Amino acid sequence: MREDSGKAGYASLLAIAVLAVVTAYVLTGTMHAIWAAGLAGLGAYLVAVADRFLKLRLLSRLAQEVVIVMMPPLSLIFLVLGTIFVGIATPTEGGAMGASGALILALAKRRLNWSLLRQAMDSTAKLSAFVMFILIGSSVFTLTFRGVNGDLWVESLLTSLPGGQIGFLVVVNAMVFVLAFFLDYFELAFIVIPLLRPVADKLGIDLIWFGVLLGVNMQTSFLHPPFGFALFYFRSVAPSRDTIDRLTGRLVAPVTTAQIYWGSVPFVIMQLAMVGAVIAFPGMVLGSLDSGPKIDPTKIQIEVPQVVPNETPQIQFK
Numbered sequence: 001m002r003e004d005s006g007k008a009g010y011a012s013l014l015a016i017a018v019l020a021v022v023t024a025y026v027l028t029g030t031m032h033a034i035w036a037a038g039l040a041g042l043g044a045y046l047v048a049v050a051d052r053f054l055k056l057r058l059l060s061r062l063a064q065e066v067v068i069v070m071m072p073p074l075s076l077i078f079l080v081l082g083t084i085f086v087g088i089a090t091p092t093e094g095g096a097m098g099a100s101g102a103l104i105l106a107l108a109k110r111r112l113n114w115s116l117l118r119q120a121m122d123s124t125a126k127l128s129a130f131v132m133f134i135l136i137g138s139s140v141f142t143l144t145f146r147g148v149n150g151d152l153w154v155e156s157l158l159t160s161l162p163g164g165q166i167g168f169l170v171v172v173n174a175m176v177f178v179l180a181f182f183l184d185y186f187e188l189a190f191i192v193i194p195l196l197r198p199v200a201d202k203l204g205i206d207l208i209w210f211g212v213l214l215g216v217n218m219q220t221s222f223l224h225p226p227f228g229f230a231l232f233y234f235r236s237v238a239p240s241r242d243t244i245d246r247l248t249g250r251l252v253a254p255v256t257t258a259q260i261y262w263g264s265v266p267f268v269i270m271q272l273a274m275v276g277a278v279i280a281f282p283g284m285v286l287g288s289l290d291s292g293p294k295i296d297p298t299k300i301q302i303e304v305p306q307v308v309p310n311e312t313p314q315i316q317f318k
Contacts, residue, residue, distance in 0.1 A: 009060025016063050020044045034082045038075075045071040072108075076101045131186055138190035151195060158199045165203050172196055173217050173275055180221035184229075188218050209285045213278050220271045223264045234260050 020040045027036035048067035051058045059067075080098035083089040089097055106112040145151060161167040179188060193214060200210045222230040238255035245252050278284060 007060070009062035012060035013063040013066055016044055016047070016059060016067060032086055034078070034086050038078050038082060041071055041074060041078075072105050076105065134186050134190055138187070138194075141191060142194055145195075151198065154195050155199050155202065158196070159202060165205060168199065168203055168205075169213070169279060173213070173279075176214060176217050177220060177272070180218055181224060182227065183221070184227065185218050185221050188221070206282070206286060209278075209282050212285045213275065216271065216278055217275050220268050223268050223271065225261050225264075228264065231260055231264060234263075 023043060024036045024040035027039060044067050048059060048064050052064050076098060079101040080094045083097050084091055084094040158168055161171055201207060222228050225231060235257060239252060241254050243252050
């Protein structure tokens with residue numbers, strides 16, 4: 001990846017990164033920050049592609065490779081999260097946007113075929129059935145648990161903890177963190193969270209903030225053993241035996257499962273630090289909620305005017 005002169009090309013990479021950041025910062029004055037970042041990244045990508053194919057020699061080989069390789073997955077992240085943050089798509093629609101973007105990327109790479117598409121559809125159907133059966137099972141469990149007044153026992157146990165709200169939050173987050181070692185995100189969301197919500201509401205905790213806090217905590221379930229899905233993904237792509245790197249030609253040692261587990265520890269610590277930050281600074285979550293319009297659901301009126309038969313009435317909300 002070095003230049004003909006022997007230079008590594010880090011200066012060119014730093015220059016294109018700084019230029020993209022400055023461009024995004026300037027554009028934030030006229031548009032949403034997400035759109036500004038997306039346009040700045042698109043501009044950097046177009047410059048790198050033009051420099052490679054037109055031989056303009058504006059960027060180093062390293063800068064070209066980094067920008068061209070990084071932008072497609074970043075654009076996929078933008079399709080999922082960016083459209084949600086901007087307000088174009090709901091979370092469900094954002095997932096559909098991500099799936100569409102993945103199909104387009106596979107088609108652009110000429111790797112989209114019927115076998116791959118069928119495999120993706122089979123995996124999606126299995127995962128959807130998996131989630132639906134968890135939802136059905138959790139509903140049956142919740143109904144049975146409430147039938148024997150188990151929810152009242154849990155509420156009495158958690159409300160009697162010393163320390164009030166802080167004691168409740170410490171115990172709940174520690175419990176969710178430990179359960180995440182053995183339960184998936186879906187099981188925690190469908191079974192455990194419904195038992196904690198009434199207690200949080202009774203203690204006067206904002207339920208939106210409480211949901212975000214538990215969501216940040218439950219994200220650790222993807223990162224720590226023995227059932228962290230992110231660890232399984234890394235295991236599937238990391239070499240399990242000696243391989244030769246296609247770019248450098250060097251022999252790469254295999255990556256062991258223990259190395260993957262230890263490598264996830266810093267990220268788990270960062271996630272727990274975010275849990276502490278959300279507890280210490282609730283304004284991180286609730287700060288933007290006060291800027292919206294104030295609507296009292298009890299004062300909403302629905303008026304259906306009188307219409308002649310076979311006509312659709314125009315419903316008005318006031």
